[in-house]
Amino acid sequence: MGNTNFESSDNEFGLLSSEQIDRVMDKLAKSRRLKANYRFVVSSTINSDIRWARNRASMTSNRRGVNVFIICRIDTSGSSILTNQLDDVSLEGTLREVESNCLRGADYKRPLDSPIEKSFVPRASNTVTWSDRTLTRSIEEAAAIVKEATSPAEDQGFLSAGFIDSYGMSMGVVDVDQYDRYDRNFYRMTQAQCSSTVRHPQGTSSGWAGLARYDLNKIDEIQLAKLAVEKCLSSVNPVRIEPGRYTVILEPQAVGELVQTMLDSPLAYASHRDKSERGGPYFLNVNRSLNRGIAKLGLKIVDERITISHDPSDPDLGILPVPGTLPIKWIDKGVLNELTHSYGGYSLSELNDGSRRERRGSFRMDGGNTSIDEMIAGTERGLVVARFSKLRQIDADSLLATGVTRDGLWLIEKGKVSKAVRNFRITESPLFALNNVEEVGAAQPIFQPGPVPELDYLFPEFALTQVIAPTLKVRDFSFTSTIDAI
């Protein structure tokens, strides 16, 4: 019977265990018929979440999922297939189909690491990506939290909308080559998220707060809810001011979002993965044709207080120990230190150390010591920016990005926040902003939940993301037009 493995009782938290996943992968590996490179990915996921709006839960869900993803590849011919049925007949039929498509000469562009290559690359072992607590909260507990989280908004006569979610995933990845060499990995991760938007019922002000962490214990939902109410309260009756250049104090959420536009986003990365060596539109990619990043390698490109890195052993960062996950400082004290490249990239002499440098979804920006209150006190005239929305890069050479401010924009006059102002469209390059840094505040985790679930089985390195960013005071930030949205 289909999916009996999935229903058996020895699974933890409703997820497939490593033994159960191994059984499926072994079955697949044993049934191979071609002298080819294969990748088998078997994953299971569980979600439990509550979405609310207008101060009441609007949908309370739990969802289970399984995926079997197979790539079969001979030279440049290859094919992939995905199914969510684990019974023997389905697995067999799925494997036969991907093999027959591979033999048919299908053109499969995604790269496939061979086990022999993978055996040379280091892998991290001490990463923290799992917390039992994230999956043990009952739906009744979650509902009680939602009730408590919406009451500060309701008490003020505001409307709260939000989302809390507990997510878990277990995943096995096996790579086998035509000489029967194996590379086998098992990963598991959890992610909790909570975010809420509090709006005035007439739509005249809006406040937001959110956080995503692997560990539910590290999220204080009630605190976040109160913060969203405070932000909404302090945003009432925003006034229009002229667009132009302002000194800004970017809260960590805004900094993380802006910097993300110059790194490759997980989503874009997935769709552009096959092009990464040919130079996607992202700054950190090796790019031969335009010589964009390479020419700057080793040079100081931003303020020396800026360091952007990822380290799998960082307890706050959560990076799955996918082979090849090294600690990397992309930008080290303002100097461009590394560019992303896979194995193919090491033909470039500048980077020729035989390994690859891949971006993960997660990154940390180093922080400083100035508190946001000190930053405000030292500002004659400027703006505090809570977050951005719909940022996108519009020019790959200057890294110019556009987007809008959202849920909190306040004017600073003579060292004090004087009033809320209407949102702006921004047109600014993160490189320019990071060159104009005046002060750096403490770095903290921001709301950056993992990408769409469909990516999990394709690119485990992006399944879990955490961004840690500081508050930054930046001069001459460019606001190009006032927008109407609140």
Next chain:
Amino acid sequence: MQTGTALAAIGTTMPGSLLSSVRERQSEISDIQDPAIKEIANVALEVARSSGASYADARMEHNYECNELAASSKAESMTIGVRVLVDGYWGFASSPVWSNEEAKRLANEAVRNARANNIGNSRRTELAPVMESVDQLQGHWVTPIVDDPFLLSFDEMEDYFRGVTSAMNRLPDITLNAKADFFKRDKLFVSTVGHSQTQRQYLSSGDFKMKVKHHGREVEVVLDTTTLASAGFEYIRGQNIREQLLKLIEEAKEEMSLPMAPVEIGRHEVVIDANSVAGLVCDTIGLATELDRALGFEANASGTSYIVDPLEMIGSFKIGSPELTITANRSEPMGAATVKWDDEGTMPKEFTLVNKGVLEDMQTDRESAMVLRSAYEKQNKPMQSYGCSFAPRADQSQLTHAANLKVVPGKDGNTFESLIAGVEKGVVFKGAMIDIDHQQISGMISGKAFEVRHGKRVAQLMGAGMIFRTPELWGALSSTGDKSSQKRIGMRYFKGEPKRMSALSVTSVPIALKEGSVVDITRKA
């Protein structure tokens, strides 16, 4: 069929080792109309009802997908989802397992999920009356297609794409990248109201992207006649793609022959092509009139709407000039949102969203429609859902998603070229992209743009864009293209938490604006 997954049934009819492809397997998998499958969904309804649900629905889907060239990337999924209403709160549970035991578990989980919220705060949920007759609540429907991409030989489809690709790539200075996506969704919907519906929906799209080099410049052009549509492979093969691509190359070369010029910032007459208008209509009208969004249900995700008080604004709020009329439907042939029943069993109606510039209605499902009761009473309209409920798969719960939209065409003789010919001094946008804020009101269009002098394109503009406010954009509308200039553009957008994607078609025409605020989008403050 046995209980258990539909796939389990295959084991009893065919030895697994002989199976060579999903194509063969499909013929063995129980059809979505098999009463044994419906039985599983009905088990969920019974359990939900006996556990106290005042309403419940169950959906099962068996979906197939083929991406890139026919054989290179495929996906198949079976999902089941149960949604219940208990004490005014919604609960939902889903999984990939099709069995009676799982259906029971899901119904119990869904009821528990809903009930967990009934802890002191009451929530009133009314569902719009079901307008369908008993006969209309039941049945089977299939997207009308000619060539089922999942039954055609992969080689036949692949040969077709390779043929087009190699023909174009033989031309000097042309690089064509051709891909296609095909989807088949077998869906079952049952509810405690008595719905019992099955549907098979097909979606197809072709992605023909060309790099054209000319005079030392290179541009990327994309064919816009093969965007996502409810259709089979005939949608692509039935068009003369090579001829269209050759025409695109000619256009691109002509455009590249024009000198490059900087943008003259300021207010100008503007003409926008049908493709870009489709994006504008989706963002400024389609998403803004999703009622759940206007009510704040999407506030913490993609945003809200400038229609801040739908009850007050319906029938009076001016979105645009009298030239602007926009209708919505989920029934037009080939529309990407076309179905017979939506994902809560409603037969979608065709309705008018904007009538001669005035907001006339909102896009609704059974829950949100009830909010409009007083407006409908005033207008003497029957209280009903317009059928905009949608979920991408059965493992996700339903939300309101935009229907297919149609811009009512203008008077005969208005074509893209004739609109340009009518401009003394202005700017033309073509194949542009839209940036818009989280209330669908202030936006920016940017992309390929040309300067027009005396009715002719005289230069290509670098970095040109136009910033707009939705009511001013549509208020400046002076002419809309005629029927001959209509284009149906299939598109997708994200909504919800967690994010999910839905599809719609916008049947659009080119437009002329009396004036628009033209900017250089790469210029900082």
